[in-house]
Amino acid sequence: MKPPKLPSLRALQVFASFGRTLSVTQTAQELGVTSGAVSQQLKVLEEQTGRALFNRQGRGIFLLPGAEAYHKQICEGFETLAQAQHILDRLEDTADISISALPSLLSRWLNPVLSTYQDHHQDLSLRLDSTHKEPERHLLSTTFRLTYGANADTFPYRRHLFQDAVFPVCAPAFLSQFPSASDPAQMAQLPLLHTDWGPAHRDLPSWGDWFSHCAVDPGTLPKGATYSLSSLTLEAAIAGKGIALAQTSFVARDLQSGRLIRLSEAQIQMPQPYFICWGEGAMQSTNARDLLDWITSAAREFD
Structure with missing residues (x-):
């Protein structure tokens, strides 16, 4: 089957931004172009898709109801592209591992575990983030997230640690x-x-x-x-x-x-267990795989 002909990437990028702001001016500022260029790209998108996507009222432009689902899928597509680029970027820095964890879990349990691990891996660079705030669900800038209970369901991959x-x-x-x-x-x-x-x-x-x-x-x-x-x-x-x-x-x-x-x-x-979570691409790092095994092994003492 012949793949469908897609609109220009630039027009889709403008559409993704405009659909979030519903403002030509804000979209222009976000993308660093003129308002005229935004309007032109929105017009190009309609021409290339062969469908009306906007309702123009006076000087305002709004998404038609049918275009809202299209916009959602386009945004998800750009998010996937960003994930792919991040995975590629991380391949160049496999020695650097970032860990986000709940504050007390980090200070009272994980930090001593990592201290022992680093004694045997002194060339490994770790970055630790102590926070209750959950990272974005794809963990694009974080190798591992240690969290509690249902919070782990948000992330692509997870492994049980222990139920305290x-x-x-x-x-x-x-x-x-x-x-x-x-x-x-x-x-x-x-x-x-x-x-x-x-x-x-x-x-x-x-x-x-x-x-x-x-x-x-x-x-x-x-x-x-x-x-x-x-x-x-x-x-x-x-x-x-x-x-x-x-x-x-x-x-x-x-x-x-x-x-x-x-x-x-x-x-x-405790009603629920603790988990260690990670995103796409994390396991391409040998250091990350080894550290994951070390942490889960240390957790067995309390399960």
Whole structure:
């Protein structure tokens, strides 16, 4: 079958920009051309497609309803072209790996894992981005994204890391001061440290959930310090400020070193697992493949 004859790439580029702005002037500014050149290319597109795509009212130009679906497909086509170019560009820089991760996951778990990896790969250049904001879904400028739960569904590829659990911890000095801290029935009367997970994660475990899991009615929980990052909550616990609900992966090294003490074997599993995600072209890099295997291997300890 003979392929269809396509309009000029320049006309399609103008159409893609105009369809977003619906302004000849803004399109001209975006593309660095004159308004007359934009109008001319829109006219060329209609001539080359043999269809009316615009409704001209006075000095205004608007997309006809049927042209909206066409515009969407054209924009997706340009996005695909951009992805292809990015993949080609990244082939020239396979030694540089960028990782975006949730802040506490990065500081409390991933960073120590990467430190060990870099001891054996000192020529590898890594860039780390600690952020709650999810990167664009194709991960064009990021090699890997470590995220939680359904957020991973956005990205082209993903691999399960681990599904964490939480339990209470405190500093040794705090337990010496409050020996009853290991008793769930007494724990509710002591300073408790809280993490505000944010409105997007209301289902994550709280102190109320943990006491309910232990079949303890804590009554009205005392108001304590609340932190926006679980890493900050744990730092407060290490400083002896109170008891924190800790994730297994976040405190493994603190428990091993004695900086923190686990107060109960009772624990609650996190509702969803953590994932490592990547986009098209990432696995063309030997360094990226090796690092992915290293990270997922390290994650098995907590799964």
